[in-house]
Amino acid sequence: MHGVKREKPTAASEEARLARKSKEAVKLAAYKEIESKVFQAKKDRWYDDESLQLTTNILTLNPELYTVWNFRRTILLHIFGTRLPRQASSHDIEGSKDIFSSLRESPSDSPSASSSSAGTKGKEFSSRDVNEAKRSYLETDLELTEHALRAHPKVYWIWNHRLWCLEELPQAGDQDPGLKWKVEMGLVDKMLQLDPRNFHGWDYRRTLTSRVASLMREGESERESSTGIEFPRTLSELAWDPEVKALHLELAKKELDYALRKIESNFSNFSAWHQRSKLLPRVWDARGLDEDGRKQERIKELELVKQAMYTDPSDQSVWIYHSWLIEQVPSRDILEEEIQAIEELLELEPDSKWCMQSLANYKVLLSKFVGSEGGEGVEENLLSSARSHLEKLKDIDPDRRARYQYLLDNLGRGR
Amino acid sequence: MQPTDHETELLIPLHVSYIKALDTKVDSLAYHLTTHLRMNGVYWGLTALEIMGEPQVLDKDQLVRFVLSCWDDQNGGFGSFPNHDSHILSTLSAIQILAMKDSLHVLEERGMKQTLVSFILSLQTPSGSFQGDKWGEEDTRFLYCSVSALALLGELDKLDRKRTVDHILRCGNFDGGFGRREGAESHSGQVFVCVAALSILESLDKVDVDKLGWWLCERQLDNGGLNGRPQKLEDVCYSWWVLSSLSMIKRLDWINAEKLSAFILSAQDPEGGGIADRPDNVTDVFHTNFGVAGLSLLGYRGLKQVDPTYCLPSEVVQKLGIERDYQRKR
Ligand SMILES: [Zn+2]
Numbered sequence: 001m002h003g004v005k006r007e008k009p010t011a012a013s014e015e016a017r018l019a020r021k022s023k024e025a026v027k028l029a030a031y032k033e034i035e036s037k038v039f040q041a042k043k044d045r046w047y048d049d050e051s052l053q054l055t056t057n058i059l060t061l062n063p064e065l066y067t068v069w070n071f072r073r074t075i076l077l078h079i080f081g082t083r084l085p086r087q088a089s090s091h092d093i094e095g096s097k098d099i100f101s102s103l104r105e106s107p108s109d110s111p112s113a114s115s116s117s118a119g120t121k122g123k124e125f126s127s128r129d130v131n132e133a134k135r136s137y138l139e140t141d142l143e144l145t146e147h148a149l150r151a152h153p154k155v156y157w158i159w160n161h162r163l164w165c166l167e168e169l170p171q172a173g174d175q176d177p178g179l180k181w182k183v184e185m186g187l188v189d190k191m192l193q194l195d196p197r198n199f200h201g202w203d204y205r206r207t208l209t210s211r212v213a214s215l216m217r218e219g220e221s222e223r224e225s226s227t228g229i230e231f232p233r234t235l236s237e238l239a240w241d242p243e244v245k246a247l248h249l250e251l252a253k254k255e256l257d258y259a260l261r262k263i264e265s266n267f268s269n270f271s272a273w274h275q276r277s278k279l280l281p282r283v284w285d286a287r288g289l290d291e292d293g294r295k296q297e298r299i300k301e302l303e304l305v306k307q308a309m310y311t312d313p314s315d316q317s318v319w320i321y322h323s324w325l326i327e328q329v330p331s332r333d334i335l336e337e338e339i340q341a342i343e344e345l346l347e348l349e350p351d352s353k354w355c356m357q358s359l360a361n362y363k364v365l366l367s368k369f370v371g372s373e374g375g376e377g378v379e380e381n382l383l384s385s386a387r388s389h390l391e392k393l394k395d396i397d398p399d400r401r402a403r404y405q406y407l408l409d410n411l412g413r414g415r
Numbered sequence: 416m417q418p419t420d421h422e423t424e425l426l427i428p429l430h431v432s433y434i435k436a437l438d439t440k441v442d443s444l445a446y447h448l449t450t451h452l453r454m455n456g457v458y459w460g461l462t463a464l465e466i467m468g469e470p471q472v473l474d475k476d477q478l479v480r481f482v483l484s485c486w487d488d489q490n491g492g493f494g495s496f497p498n499h500d501s502h503i504l505s506t507l508s509a510i511q512i513l514a515m516k517d518s519l520h521v522l523e524e525r526g527m528k529q530t531l532v533s534f535i536l537s538l539q540t541p542s543g544s545f546q547g548d549k550w551g552e553e554d555t556r557f558l559y560c561s562v563s564a565l566a567l568l569g570e571l572d573k574l575d576r577k578r579t580v581d582h583i584l585r586c587g588n589f590d591g592g593f594g595r596r597e598g599a600e601s602h603s604g605q606v607f608v609c610v611a612a613l614s615i616l617e618s619l620d621k622v623d624v625d626k627l628g629w630w631l632c633e634r635q636l637d638n639g640g641l642n643g644r645p646q647k648l649e650d651v652c653y654s655w656w657v658l659s660s661l662s663m664i665k666r667l668d669w670i671n672a673e674k675l676s677a678f679i680l681s682a683q684d685p686e687g688g689g690i691a692d693r694p695d696n697v698t699d700v701f702h703t704n705f706g707v708a709g710l711s712l713l714g715y716r717g718l719k720q721v722d723p724t725y726c727l728p729s730e731v732v733q734k735l736g737i738e739r740d741y742q743r744k745r
Contacts, residue, residue, distance in 0.1 A: 002650070004697040006684060028444045035447065039498050064451045067499040070550060160552045197644070199600055206598050228542050233597070270645040274600040277589040316633055317645050324589040399671035400632050406669075 034058050042071045047078035056144065063148050066157045073164060076141070080134055080168075131170040141165045146187065153191060159200050163207065178215045181208045196262055197271050209255060216247045235282035245286060252283050260304075267308040270317040276301075277324060291329065298325050299334065306341060313345060319354040326362060335366040353397045360389040364411065387411060422681055425710060426688065427717070430703060431469045433688025434460045437700060438473070450496040454485055458508035459704035465515055465728045466711050466719045479518050482509045486527060490549065491534030502548045503538060506531070507560040510567050514731055519568065532570050535561045539575070543582030544596065554595045555586055559608035563725055566615050566737045580618045583609050591626030603634060603643040607656035611724050614663050614739045628666035631657050639674030640693065650692045651682050655705035658712055659723035665742040672713050672744055679706045714744040 007013060038058050041051040055072040058065060145162040152158060166184060171177050185208055191201040213231030229237050232252055235245075256279050262272035280301065284294050302325055308318040326338060339362050346355040367382040390411070393404045437460060440446050449456065457478065464470050484497045485505065492501030493509035510531075513519045522528040538546045538561055545557040558579065565571045585597045586609060592601025593609035606627070613619050634641040634657045640649025641657040654675060661667050681694045682702070689698030690706035711721040720729040724739050732738050 001697050001699045001702075002692050006687075006691065006695055006697050024444050028442070028447060031444065031447055043498065062448050062451075064448075066451055066502065067494065070500050070548075073550065156552070160550065164550070197647070199595070199602060199644075203595060203599050230597075268646050271600050274588065274590075278598050315646075320590050320630070320633075320645070399635055399674065400669060402668040403628070403632055403666075 031058075031061060034061070038068055038071070042067075047075045049079075051075050052079075059144075059148070063152050063155050063158055069157050069161050072141075073161070076137060076168075079137065128173075131172070134168070134170055135172065138165045138169045142169075149187075149191065153195060153198055154200060156200070159204055163204070178212050181211045181215075184208050192262070196266065196269050199271065202271050202275065209251060213248055213251055216244055216251075232279055232282040236285035249283065249286050252279050252286070255279055256283070263304075263308070267311050268315045268317050270320075273317055273321040277321065281328075294329070295331055295334070298328070301325055302334070302338065309342075309345060313349045313352045313354060316354060319358055323358065323361060326365070330365045330369075332366065332369040335362050335369070338362060339366065351396055353393060356389040356393050356396075360386040360393070360407065363389075383411060422677065425680060425707070425715060425718075426683055426685060427467050427469075429685070429688040430683075430690070430707070431464065431467060431472055433684075433698070434464055434700060434703065435472050450499065452495060454482070454493060454495045454505040454508045454512075456700050457481065458511050459700045461512055461515055462721075462727065463700070463704040463707045465731075466707050466721055468717075468719055470515070475516050475518075478512055478516055479521060482512050483521065483525070485509060491527075491530040492548075500548065501534065503535070503545070503557045503560040503564070504547060506535070507564045510564050511725075511727060514567050514735065515727065517734075522568075528568065532565070532568060532573060535564055536573060539579070543575070543578035543580075543585075555583065555593060555605050555608050555612070556595070558583065559612045562612045562615050567725070567735060569735070569737075571615070571737075576616050576618075580613065580616055580621070583613055583618075584621060587622075590630045591623055591628075592630050601630065601644070603631075603641070603653045603656040603660070606631065607660050610660045610663050614724050614741070615737075617739070619664065622664065624664040624666065628661065628664055628669050631661050631664075632666070632669035635670045635675065639671065639676075639678035641670070641675065648693070649678065651679055651690055651702045651709070652692065652705045654679060655709045655726075658709050659726070662712055662723040662741045662743065663739075665740075667712075667742045667744060676710060676713050676715065679709050682706060712743060 034054065034057050038051075038054045041054055052072065052075050055068050055075070059068055059072070142162065142165055145158050145165065148155070148158045149162070166180055169180055171179065176182075185205070188201055188205045188208065191198060192205070195201070210231045213234065217234075227238070231248060232255075235248055235252060256276060259272040259275040259279070262269050263276075280297070284297055287293075289297065302322070305318055305322050305325065308315070309322065312318075322338075326334065339359060342355050342359055342362075346352060346359065349355060363382045363386040367379045367386070370382060371379045387408060390404045390408045394401045397404070437456070457473075461470065461473055461478065464472050482493065485493045485495065485499065487494050487499075487501035490501045492503070492506045494501050495505040499505075510519070513521065522531060538548070538557065540546065540553065544553045544555075545561050546553055547557045562571070562574065562579065565574055582597075583593065586593045586595070586599065586605070588594060588601045590601050592603075592606045594600050594602060594605050599605070610619070610622070610627075613622060633645070634643070634653065636642060636649045638649060640651070641654040642649050643653040643656070658667070658670075658675065661669060679690065682691045682696070682698075683689070683706075684691065684698045687698065689700070690703040691698045692702050707718065708721045708726060711718040712723055720743070721727070722729045722732040722738065723741050725732050725737075729738070
């Protein structure tokens with residue numbers, strides 16, 4: 001259990017406890033009844049609307065029951081496979097039961113687009129009717145999972161089921177096949193507004209983006225689509241049709257902008273910094289930037305980081321990202337410039353652990369350039385300055401003392 | 416009676432009776448609402464008891480019977496509860512329980528072992544990642560569960576190691592950590608599963624341990640507890656995942672062990688027993704196990720040694736001959 005406060009048992013709460021207990025007994029009995037019905041239906045392989053309704057009932061009470069989500073998908077697949085009008089001409093597989101009742105009454109009693117056009121047993125159905133019926137079921141599930149996610153944004157099984165529904169959802173008419181994924185972005189937006197660090201939301205967002213990206217690849221050679229490489233890795237690793245490449249680049253830029261907006265509203269959003277770290281190098285690859293081009297891009301990104309650094313120098317998200325930008329391909333002038341900027345910040349914030357940590361790291365890196373380009377005195381100065389930062393860090397951040405000592409012990413090695 | 420100070424002492428007898436009592440609450444709503452976690456719950460309870468030196472509190476035959484009752488004959492593998500579908504999360508817990516009770520042989524005797532191994536191997540995708548079951552969710556947690564399970568079963572040779580290791584490395588991030596999938600943000604729990612799987616597959620040399628160690632040691636907050644990601648709250652379970660990862664990459668001294676011990680102890684419930692995610696919260700068997708395991712790895716006196724790679728008593732792992740290198744606080 002996470003984040004639930006413990007209550008001290010008091011005389012008053014003892015009474016409340018007893019009242020709660022009798023209430024709980026009623027709830028328990030109701031839960032056990034529906035639980036046994038669902039598992040009986042599963043055991044009997046009863047794949048119909050009634051079972052579907054049973055799964056709705058129990059999942060509303062307990063969305064963690066992965067077995068019941070599995071059962072729900074099995075029911076839906078069965079309905080799609082054997083009971084949709086596609087097999088209208090085949091004989092009645094479930095005996096005397098009206099196997100098309102599901103087309104006239106959608107499972108949650110919500111008005112169904114197909115109910116008027118579905119017709120009766122034995123009628124010929126067009127593939128359009130099939131899709132409409134399937135859509136109606138899946139839209140019910142999309143609604144169900146949306147409600148469930150609002151109440152339980154961290155339950156893996158709900159996110160999974162939702163993704164499965166979208167995969168199965170047929171496109172309506174001749175609409176854009178990517179539309180369902182784009183529309184879904186709206187839901188992720190809402191979820192990430194409620195909790196901008198929800199990793200389910202971010203993972204789901206990446207999944208949607210990669211689905212949109214793969215739809216852009218239609219028509220590419222089989223050799224390429226069979227590599228299993230997904231967006232954004234596609235930007236680095238595939239020999240591209242220029243048109244597809246441009247589309248993927250545009251998509252990557254959109255995602256970079258999204259992450260930027262999240263950072264601008266809160267510099268401490270590590271999830272958003274992470275997202276930029278995943279996309280930027282791919283974009284640089286796709287643009288075919290040489291070393292100097294990449295350097296210019298890193299300088300631009302460092303400007304953004306600098307703003308964040310000055311806003312809250314104690315925020316580790318920014319510094320971890322900063323060190324990644326610096327360390328990829330260390331360059332002498334970037335190091336010099338960043339060291340100077342951080343020294344200035346350190347003057348304003350003399351006890352900033354992150355300033356000192358970064359300075360120690362970057363001074364050691366810079367000393368390697370200076371060393372290889374002559375200037376023994378300068379190199380020694382940089383190393384001794386790094387040493388004094390690390391010594392001070394041992395005092396101001398004693399919990400991590402052993403790490404600073406380790407860095408001191410290795411200082412100047414590996415040249 | 417001597418008043419005990421839960422800020423400095425692990426209240427072993429209290430936690431033992433807390434775990435013992437869990438089994439008697441079968442008529443509570445909470446018990447029925449958590450059937451999807453029962454197999455894991457039994458593993459957490461049993462592991463905590465083993466480390467606290469009281470494994471006999473749960474009856475061996477009953478445990479083995481419970482595990483076998485969760486066998487999913489249709490898919491192979493174990494579910495979390497009788498009649499629930501098999502999933503790798505409950506399958507690993509089932510195997511771990513059998514391993515602790517020296518009963519892995521029952522799998523062979525009942526003709527389940529080969530089905531079980533096939534079930535696990537069937538979860539691997541062409542890219543090297545693992546699904547949790549046939550429905551397709553992919554996560555490095557499932558990869559770890561599969562690798563650990565195969566190691567415990569002595570069937571690691573059947574795994575495509577290279578494909579597996581390559582996938583883990585693709586889940587690595589700019590901060591040195593690992594995520595659920597390729598592209599996903601680093602998270603202590605995912606770092607644990609990736610590092611432990613790499614350790615079992617003898618591929619930890621492919622990790623930048625100084626960088627990873629940095630990210631991990633910055634998880635410790637001033638109150639001594641460890642968090643799962645930057646800017647998040649401390650939590651006893653994350654404390655275990657960070658600590659065990661630091662142990663496997665041999666950077667255990669990069670955090671303040673005394674403060675972490677004190678944090679775990681302060682999350683105990685001195686009246687009802689058990690350990691919570693953080694002080695003054697409701698306890699559960701999950702955090703009780705990871706709290707006790709953390710203290711064991713930190714060298715807390717009077718506890719049996721825990722193996723950080725498998726989160727099992729070291730004795731069990733040594734007996735199976737699958738132990739990997741790690742560091743322990745003395
Ligand atoms: Zn926790």
